[in-house]
Amino acid sequence: MTRLTQTTQWQELKEYSNNLPHMRELFATDSARFDKMSLKACGLLLDYSKNRVNDDVLGKLFSLARGCELESRIRAMFAGDIINNTEKRAVLHTALRAPAGSVVNVDGVNVVPEVQATLAKIEAFVDSITSGKWRGYTGKAITDIVSIGIGGSFLGPKIVTQALRPYANGKLKCHFVANVDATSLVEKLKLVDPETTLFLMSSKSFGTQETLTNTLSARDWFLSTGATQADVAKHFAAVTSNVAKATDFGIDAENIFPMWDWVGGRYSLWSAIGLPIALMVGMDNYRALLAGARAMDEHFTSAPLEQNMPVIMGMLSVWYSNFFNAQSHVVLTYDHYLRGLPAYFQQLDMESNGKSVTLGGETVDHATGPVIWGGEGTNGQHAYHQLLHQGTALIPADFIMPLQSHNPLGEHHAQLASNCFGQTQALMQGRTFEEALAELASSKLSDAEKQLIARHKVMDGNKPSNTLLMDKLTPATLGALIALYEHRTFVQGIIWDINSFDQWGVELGKTLGNDVLARLGAAKEATELDASSNALINLFRQGHI
Numbered sequence: 001m002t003r004l005t006q007t008t009q010w011q012e013l014k015e016y017s018n019n020l021p022h023m024r025e026l027f028a029t030d031s032a033r034f035d036k037m038s039l040k041a042c043g044l045l046l047d048y049s050k051n052r053v054n055d056d057v058l059g060k061l062f063s064l065a066r067g068c069e070l071e072s073r074i075r076a077m078f079a080g081d082i083i084n085n086t087e088k089r090a091v092l093h094t095a096l097r098a099p100a101g102s103v104v105n106v107d108g109v110n111v112v113p114e115v116q117a118t119l120a121k122i123e124a125f126v127d128s129i130t131s132g133k134w135r136g137y138t139g140k141a142i143t144d145i146v147s148i149g150i151g152g153s154f155l156g157p158k159i160v161t162q163a164l165r166p167y168a169n170g171k172l173k174c175h176f177v178a179n180v181d182a183t184s185l186v187e188k189l190k191l192v193d194p195e196t197t198l199f200l201m202s203s204k205s206f207g208t209q210e211t212l213t214n215t216l217s218a219r220d221w222f223l224s225t226g227a228t229q230a231d232v233a234k235h236f237a238a239v240t241s242n243v244a245k246a247t248d249f250g251i252d253a254e255n256i257f258p259m260w261d262w263v264g265g266r267y268s269l270w271s272a273i274g275l276p277i278a279l280m281v282g283m284d285n286y287r288a289l290l291a292g293a294r295a296m297d298e299h300f301t302s303a304p305l306e307q308n309m310p311v312i313m314g315m316l317s318v319w320y321s322n323f324f325n326a327q328s329h330v331v332l333t334y335d336h337y338l339r340g341l342p343a344y345f346q347q348l349d350m351e352s353n354g355k356s357v358t359l360g361g362e363t364v365d366h367a368t369g370p371v372i373w374g375g376e377g378t379n380g381q382h383a384y385h386q387l388l389h390q391g392t393a394l395i396p397a398d399f400i401m402p403l404q405s406h407n408p409l410g411e412h413h414a415q416l417a418s419n420c421f422g423q424t425q426a427l428m429q430g431r432t433f434e435e436a437l438a439e440l441a442s443s444k445l446s447d448a449e450k451q452l453i454a455r456h457k458v459m460d461g462n463k464p465s466n467t468l469l470m471d472k473l474t475p476a477t478l479g480a481l482i483a484l485y486e487h488r489t490f491v492q493g494i495i496w497d498i499n500s501f502d503q504w505g506v507e508l509g510k511t512l513g514n515d516v517l518a519r520l521g522a523a524k525e526a527t528e529l530d531a532s533s534n535a536l537i538n539l540f541r542q543g544h545i
């Protein structure tokens with residue numbers, strides 16, 4: 001089989017990447033550029049006109065996608081084929097939001113009924129907690145949830161409850177504990193009353209050190225406040241695919257919510273891992289979130305590649321990673337409720353596409369997943385936008401903004417939007433030396449100083465960005481947005497022929513960490529490792545540098 005970088009499409013794209021006009025010119029010569037390069041789907045509008053593309057380049061990118069059999073690979077994922085080849089698993093986070101009555105078979109068994117049964121269990125649990133029917137060991141209703149989990153068992157629930165704060169029912173407070181640093185747990189325990197707190201332990205494997213340690217310490221704390229082991233069942237629940245381990249841990253079987261090995265951790269907020277979301281915003285809004293994601297699934301599986309939002313975004317990212325050596329990609333959310341979303345997309349994309357061998361085990365000869373980072377606008381403009389505008393690295397940017405605020409107040413939202421749109425315009429058009437010099441014409445600087453300052457004010461522009469708009473941030477538009485990025489990540493993995501759904505790279509650190517843990521507590525000093533590791537271990541043992 002021809003290697004990706006040897007294909008005709010790849011070679012032609014390489015040619016184009018060196019010969020494209022500046023975006024300023026592309027806009028100047030085509031007044032319909034926005035109309036041609038914008039797309040609406042599932043309550044979102046994607047403006048991809050501020051990219052280094054023309055019709056030919058887009059055509060070549062779609063041709064490359066077809067050459068990689070993208071359409072059939074999409075169908076294979078949704079059909080439950082074993083596409084996670086190293087763990088021999090299907091990849092079916094999409095089944096979690098499939099309509100009741102759908103058929104999605106895993107090993108010949110339709111999994112949708114079990115998914116729906118779990119949703120019903122979640123609904124009953126949410127109702128019991130939020131109605132006050134569920135009572136703690138002293139007969140009081142639950143007021144606080146402490147959600148313990150890490151990675152995909154933490155980021156999804158945390159980010160989505162934050163984003164959907166306007167939809168919170170106000171009946172509960174939710175606290176998230178992830179890091180094994182005791183501070184993460186201790187600071188939260190200061191905020192809660194053991195008599196009215198439910199601890200929700202979320203771990204697909206039920207084997208993650210941080211989550212187990214935090215849950216054990218939370219249980220110790222709970223028992224230290226006067227409760228007994230018999231009271232644990234009223235204050236601890238678990239979400240896991242390892243029900244036996246959870247039962248052994250002492251979680252009442254009735255309070256264990258299943259998840260399945262065909263749901264990757266970073267794709268799991270649509271499963272019972274999303275319980276904190278349902279508890280905070282109610283089942284109707286949680287179902288609306290799922291429905292938004294389902295709408296994006298239907299778009300992804302039905303729209304032609306040329307009109308397919310995840311495909312367009314995924315192929316543009318391939319374009320910059322592989323033909324412009326873009327090493328990172330920035331996500332800028334111009335909405336305070338969405339301030340956590342870049343971190344969520346960071347895990348989603350980097351843990352999926354941070355790979356360097358193909359499905360067949362060959363070392364890739366091209367770049368794969370970029371570094372994903374970002375933050376909320378307009379804060380980033382006062383932190384890292386200088387580098388975006390005048391640095392030496394090309395960093396494609398996604399700007400995400402609702403057109404309507406949940407908190408309309410005077411000029412605020414108009415100013416937010418003006419910053420968002422102004423930034424994409426500045427990145428695209430830049431500022432020429434002549435423009436910079438003209439701006440200095442009336443200054444009192446000498447001609448030599450004007451020339452020098454003008455040089456420092458030049459911005460090359462031609463910096464690509466996508467702008468994603470929605471009318472309002474709602475459970476449905478948020479669900480569609482997250483599913484959009486899930487499928488954008490999938491598209492890139494297909495082009496690069498990598499496995500986006502395993503994460504062997506996180507295993508070694510865990511294994512070595514367990515060995516170091518044993519040495520930290522050993523009777524004698526560490527001497528058998530490398531000089532640095534020995535020294536670091538022994539410094540910890542002595543407790544001072």
Ligand SMILES: O=P(O)(O)OC[C@H]1O[C@](O)(CO)[C@@H](O)[C@@H]1O
Pocket residue numbers: 150151152153202203204205206207208211264265266351503506
């Ligand atoms: O849900 P678990 O099994 O505790 O895993 C937590 C996280 O650790 C990872 O396995 C590795 O980071 C993630 O994929 C996962 O979301």
